[in-house]
Amino acid sequence: MGEVSSGSFQRVWNVVAVIPAGCVVSYGQVAELAGLNGGARRVGGALAKAPDRGSLPWHRIIKADGKIAMPVGSAGRQEQIRRLEYEGVVVVNGRVDMQKFQWQPDMDELIWGPLGFPGTPEDSDL
């Protein structure tokens, strides 16, 4: 079974994996969700060393001010922008409007995950 490791990098990857498409989160935000307070810089390192960057939505992580972190002109930066726009996230001048696209996870998502819990009835009414 793909048991979750308690390594800090693994924890970061676990958090990143549940970020919904069409949203962005800051490095610091991911750090907090991963239990690495003040560890925003560690998040970048974790993403760079992710074993499955093809499937991990690393592109949804940007700076707190909305700017793309990767160096201008780098292949990674272009790839990130391409993926974000593909999801409908508007990137203007290497920058994203955090007011519109920053993900704000609620408790349900943090506890049960983005897909909810099997068998849990949805209380769409009220």
Next chain:
DNA sequence: AACGTGACGAGGA
């Protein structure tokens, strides 16, 4: 074991 590094963040100039 000390030292430098980094896909950050906040604050000041």
Next chain:
DNA sequence: ATCCTCGCCACGT
């Protein structure tokens, strides 16, 4: 808005 400085701290040398 841009640039610089400092704090942050796990990781690789």
